[in-house]
Amino acid sequence: MNLNWQFIIDSLPLYRQAAWATLKLGFWGILISLVIGLICSIALYLKLKGLKTIVKIYIELSRNTPLLIQLFFLYFGLTKLGITLSENTCAIIGLSFLGGSYMAEAFRSGLEAVSRSQIESGLSIGLSQAQLVRYVIFPQAFSVSMPSVAANCIFLLKETSIVGAIAVVDLMNVTKDLIGMYYQTFESLLMLVAAYLIIILPLSMLLTWLERRVRYAEFGN
Amino acid sequence: MQSLGISILFTGVNMQRLFEGLMVTVRIAFISISIGSLLGIVLGVIWTSKSKWLRSVCRLYLEMFRIIPILVWLFVMYFGVTTALNIDLSGETVSIIVFSLWGAAEMGDIVRGALESLPRHQVDSGKAIGLNPWDLYQYILIPQAVKRMLPGAINLATRMVKTTSLVVLIGVIDVTKVGQQIIERFRVEIPTASFWVYGFVFILYFIICYPLSKISRILENRWNG
Numbered sequence: 001m002n003l004n005w006q007f008i009i010d011s012l013p014l015y016r017q018a019a020w021a022t023l024k025l026g027f028w029g030i031l032i033s034l035v036i037g038l039i040c041s042i043a044l045y046l047k048l049k050g051l052k053t054i055v056k057i058y059i060e061l062s063r064n065t066p067l068l069i070q071l072f073f074l075y076f077g078l079t080k081l082g083i084t085l086s087e088n089t090c091a092i093i094g095l096s097f098l099g100g101s102y103m104a105e106a107f108r109s110g111l112e113a114v115s116r117s118q119i120e121s122g123l124s125i126g127l128s129q130a131q132l133v134r135y136v137i138f139p140q141a142f143s144v145s146m147p148s149v150a151a152n153c154i155f156l157l158k159e160t161s162i163v164g165a166i167a168v169v170d171l172m173n174v175t176k177d178l179i180g181m182y183y184q185t186f187e188s189l190l191m192l193v194a195a196y197l198i199i200i201l202p203l204s205m206l207l208t209w210l211e212r213r214v215r216y217a218e219f220g221n
Numbered sequence: 222m223q224s225l226g227i228s229i230l231f232t233g234v235n236m237q238r239l240f241e242g243l244m245v246t247v248r249i250a251f252i253s254i255s256i257g258s259l260l261g262i263v264l265g266v267i268w269t270s271k272s273k274w275l276r277s278v279c280r281l282y283l284e285m286f287r288i289i290p291i292l293v294w295l296f297v298m299y300f301g302v303t304t305a306l307n308i309d310l311s312g313e314t315v316s317i318i319v320f321s322l323w324g325a326a327e328m329g330d331i332v333r334g335a336l337e338s339l340p341r342h343q344v345d346s347g348k349a350i351g352l353n354p355w356d357l358y359q360y361i362l363i364p365q366a367v368k369r370m371l372p373g374a375i376n377l378a379t380r381m382v383k384t385t386s387l388v389v390l391i392g393v394i395d396v397t398k399v400g401q402q403i404i405e406r407f408r409v410e411i412p413t414a415s416f417w418v419y420g421f422v423f424i425l426y427f428i429i430c431y432p433l434s435k436i437s438r439i440l441e442n443r444w445n446g
Binding site for chain 1: 292296297404415417430
């Protein structure tokens with residue numbers, strides 16, 4: 001198989017731009033997901049009335065429907081009701097809507113893993129609520145939920161590949177265009193796979209390393 | 222003339238067509254989940270072998286699907302592999318191949334986890350009463366492992382059903398594509414068409430996936446407790 005190296009070099013800037021777009025969307029998506037997840041998991045943990053039901057419905061809706069349909073609904077559906085969002089905004093909202101529920105589950109499992117006796121011991125030695133959260137609950141919950149949070153980050157970054165379907169100029173979109181315009185199928189696909197490897201492989205390794213570093217809550221429980 | 226948006230779902234044969242599209246989605250999901258599970262069980266058993274080399278190959282195979290998005294695999298298979306081998310595969314065939322391979326990788330990991338979590342003495346006792354490896358797996362290990370891997374496997378099935386929504390991007394006429402066709406057709410008569418149609422497709426996916434994830438959670442709670 002002969003690769004057209006000139007074509008690969010020429011299309012490099014396009015891919016670099018698209019990779020940045022993917023990274024930027026992924027960054028915002030993950031950040032907002034973390035915030036939504038934190039709020040939802042706290043609402044579930046504290047069993048706040050009313051809010052808990054809403055959070056539960058949200059989690060079920062978001063976990064049991066595909067991102068592509070969520071995006072189509074946001075991008076094409078809502079426009080007709082007068083809510084017009086740019087494709088980038090749509091992509092970030094879609095990713096956060098999806099990611100929020102996954103993060104919420106991850107945080108919730110962490111919070112629930114902190115045993116009753118830990119909290120009661122903390123209270124009995126006279127810690128204030130804030131101290132209890134800061135020194136007892138948070139470190140343990142964080143350590144337990146870290147692996148699933150890391151997995152969710154990778155998952156969300158991979159899910160960004162779908163936003164090309166609503167006209168965001170991401171890696172998939174660029175590839176599709178190049179295949180369509182120049183018929184350089186192998187070169188474009190090679191660049192696509194390479195781009196995702198470059199983005200996700202280091203992150204995956206970093207997160208695996210981080211997971212090992214924070215695995216301190218497994219003892220003495 | 223402006224009519225109520227939701228009526229688009231009941232105009233003509235629209236509802237029937239959407240369900241025909243849904244059947245394509247369900248068919249792809251069902252076939253891939255079946256093939257993926259079978260291959261996955263084989264892969265999982267191979268994975269527990271003592272050979273370090275075999276284990277790394279399995280691991281590499283799984284990581285390939287974990288790191289590169291499924292949509293990229295669909296593109297590589299649909300545009301790349303077909304061109305390289307000079308063969309013609311329909312979008313549906315390509316999606317079944319990709320989803321089966323991916324399902325096998327994930328299922329293999331679940332089966333491996335379940336087999337490795339079984340107490341060591343189960344294998345030893347089986348060997349002690351003179352079972353050959355085949356019988357050992359058939360009568361001792363697989364039946365026990367099934368219980369431990371079922372919640373994860375059902376969860377995987379939910380993920381695969383959701384991921385089948387991507388096939389529309391490589392030209393398969395699934396429920397989303399049918400929805401798009403209906404929206405195009407009624408662009409003038411019913412301007413809010415896309416809201417109702419995509420909303421309906423959203424609900425359809427939810428109706429399929431929700432029971433699956435519910436069952437998975439119930440089984441998990443029952444067997445863990």
